[in-house]
Amino acid sequence: MNDMTIKQPAQEIIAPLEQEGTKAVLRSWLKQSGATVVKDEPIVELETDKVVVEVCAPCDGTLEVLMSEGSDAEPGAVLGLVGQAAEQVLDASPQPSTRPLVAAAAEGAEARFDPELRLSPAVRRLLTEHQLDPTQLEGCGTGRGGRLTREDVVAAIAEREQFKERPPKASPVAEPQPVQASAAKAPEPLLRTPSASGANGARVAAHVPHSSMRRKIAEHMQHSVSTAPHVTAVFSMDFAAITAHRQKHKPVFAEQGVNLTFTAYFVAAAVQAMQAAPEVNSRWHADYLELFKDVNIGIGAALGDKGLIVPVIHRAQELSLLGIAARLQEVTEAARNGKLKPGDVTGGTFTISNHGVSGSLFASPIIINQPQSAILGIGALAKRVVVREIDGVDTFQVRQHAYVSLTIDHRVLDGSQTNAWLSRFVEVIEGWSLES
Secondary structure, rough: OOOOOOOOOOEEEEEEOOOOOOEEEEEEEEEOOOOOOOOOOOOEEHHHHHHHHEEEEEEEEEEEEEEOOOOEEOOOEEEEEEEOOOOOOOOOOOOOOOOOEHHHHOOOOOEEEEHHOOOHHEEEEEEEEOOHHHHHHHOOOHHHOOOHHHHHHHHEEEHHHHHOOOOOOOOOOOOOEEEEEEOOOOOOHOOOOOOOOOOOOOOOOOOOOOHHHHHHHHHHHHHHHHOOOOEEEEEEEOOHHHHHHHHHHHHHHHHHOOOOOOOHHHHHHHHHOOOOOOOHHHOOOOOOEOOOOOOOOEEEEOOHOEEEOOOOEOHHHHOOHHHHHHHHHHHHHHHOOOOHHHHOOOOOEEEEOOHHHHHOOEEEEEOOOOOOOOEEEEOOOOOEEEEEEEEEEEEEEEEEEEEHHHEEEEEOOOOOHHHHHHHHHHHHHHOOOOOO
C-alpha cells in the first residue's frame, strides 16, 4: 500500500457581512463534509426572508462543515473550513462500494450514501436515525436540482408515523425494520400528533414544517404591525387611458424584447405622486424623518406556497416607461427562477403590492414593508357601472376600474397627505397621454 497525504492551510467560509435588516439561516450545504471543492464553487446556501444567497469556496481543498443546516448565520459567522485537516490519500487498495444506502451493519456503524445524491449532513443524519432509504424518496426532493432537503425527510418521517397509527388494511405493506434502541432517538416534537380535545376534536392531516423563509416573513410582518400604526385610504381608478396606451405601444416594446405590463405604469405614476407628498418616500426615526431623494420601488412577487419576495426598481425617478418595464421584466424573471442577487432586494423606499393579479378586489391592511412608511395596493381590474356627465346630462357607463389603496404609517403621514398622494397617482393613471 502506497499512501500520499497532502495537507492544505485552512480558510474560513464566512457568512456575508451585508444583510438587509435580518439574519440569515443556513439553508443547505451543496457539498458534504470531506468533499473536495474548488475555489469559487458554490458550496452552501443561506436564506433570508428575501433572497437565497450562495456562498462559494474561498480556495481549493477539502470541506469541513462547522454549522449545521437550519442554524442562524449571523453576518461574519464562520460556516465551515476549507483545507483544515484536508487529506487526499492515494491508496491502491480497493475502495468500498457506495450504493445509495447501506444500513449500519453493526451498532455504531455509519451508513454510506451515493455521493451523487448530494445529501447534506443533516439529511444523512435523519435518514440514518430513522432507517430511511433515499432512493425510496425519489421525486420528493424540493431542493435545487431535486435534492432532498431536511424538510423533505421530516415530512416523510411524519407520513410514516401517521401510517403506523392507521388501522391495517387488506393489502399487505412491509413494515419498516426496527431500529436498535441504542441508536434510535426520540422523534422530533413537530412529529408528535397532539391528542384531540374530546371526541369531537379535529383530526390532524399532517404537520408541515415551516421553511426558514416563511418563519422570517412571519417575524417581519409581526414586527411591522407591532411597530407602525396602519391606516388605509381607498380610491377607485379608471384604466381606460393606460389600457389604450398599452394596446398601442406594447408591440413597439416587444420589438425591443420588453413586455409592457400595467405594473410599469403603476411604478411611473408612483414616482410622480411622490411630488404631492414626499413623506410617503421616507423612513421614521425616533428624532427625525429621513426623506429620500431616490425613489426605489419594490414590487411584491408571490412564490406560491413558499412565500413572497420583493425585488426593487432602484432610482425609478430616472427611468422612462421603457426602462421601468425592462427592469421589471428582469427582476421578475430572476425572482421566479431563484436568481435574485442581494442587491436586487435591498434599498427599497416604497412598495407596490399588485394583489389583484390573483383576483383580490381589495385588501386591508396591506402590511408595510418596514422600515418604509407606506405601501400601495392595486386590486383586480373589473367592469363597473359608473356615472359620467355628458353635455350636462348624467349617463351610466361601463368602465374598467380597480380599487387602489395606500396603507400608511400614521406616525409619518396623516389623512391629507395620504389622500393627496393617492389623488395624484390616480390623476396620472387616468390622464395618461396616448402619445407619451
